[in-house]
Amino acid sequence: MNNRAFAIKLGSLTLAIAIAQPVLAGGSVKATTKYDGERPRRTVLKMDADQYCATSNKKKDGSPKKVGSQEAIVNKDGTVRNVIVFVKDGLGDAKFEAPTEKAELDQKGCMYHPHVQSVQTKQPMLVKNSDATLHNIHSFAEKQKAFNFAQPKQGDEKEVSFSRPEFVKIKCDVHPWMSAYVGVFPHPYHVVTGKKGDCELSDLPAGEYTLGAWHETFGEVEQKVTIADGEAVEVEFVFKP
Numbered sequence: 001m002n003n004r005a006f007a008i009k010l011g012s013l014t015l016a017i018a019i020a021q022p023v024l025a026g027g028s029v030k031a032t033t034k035y036d037g038e039r040p041r042r043t044v045l046k047m048d049a050d051q052y053c054a055t056s057n058k059k060k061d062g063s064p065k066k067v068g069s070q071e072a073i074v075n076k077d078g079t080v081r082n083v084i085v086f087v088k089d090g091l092g093d094a095k096f097e098a099p100t101e102k103a104e105l106d107q108k109g110c111m112y113h114p115h116v117q118s119v120q121t122k123q124p125m126l127v128k129n130s131d132a133t134l135h136n137i138h139s140f141a142e143k144q145k146a147f148n149f150a151q152p153k154q155g156d157e158k159e160v161s162f163s164r165p166e167f168v169k170i171k172c173d174v175h176p177w178m179s180a181y182v183g184v185f186p187h188p189y190h191v192v193t194g195k196k197g198d199c200e201l202s203d204l205p206a207g208e209y210t211l212g213a214w215h216e217t218f219g220e221v222e223q224k225v226t227i228a229d230g231e232a233v234e235v236e237f238v239f240k241p
């Protein structure tokens, strides 16, 4: 090992320790979400208005793939996908630097991917067009300047960001079935439920918090939790019809 390699190794070792410390001290919240009502039916989206879209979603064997509506996906066991779980109150005046890691909003098969995501204020988000058809990305922001631009070509990319906390709806002006949501937060404690309707907030400093759970159709519920150092707390959010 030459001196340079040794110095780098030492440097990264120091960095690893510095990052690991708050993780060890932090607590976590495992959240599950439930919808306490009749399971909504998903409808098949009709994309016939644009022939490219109508034929762009295919199964592995090349046959046409049906795409279901996404505004209310409740699993058989009542758990809910695409819920943003976040710290609503309890962080005091703490300020958090925006992550440089880019969030991504892809337009593929004339759908937004992901349908719901959460970012931090001023975090860059790359908007991509993976389709060989025109999309127009229109944000319906109310607490900040909205964006509205076209991406006519496959491979088009543009970076955007959000300056204020808000749940921002995004729609395509060309394809009315396309919608996405971006939850914007002034801190890093936010996460979206996955296929099983659960998620985990990690590295939370010990403290008392009000947590929120937001869903585009079912609205917002909240609850209070107290987290001790290193503690893993389990919470369940229930949306009422």
Ligand SMILES: [Cu+2]
Residues within 6 Å of the ligand: 110, 134, 135, 136, 172, 173, 174, 175, 178
């Ligand atoms: Cu579109």
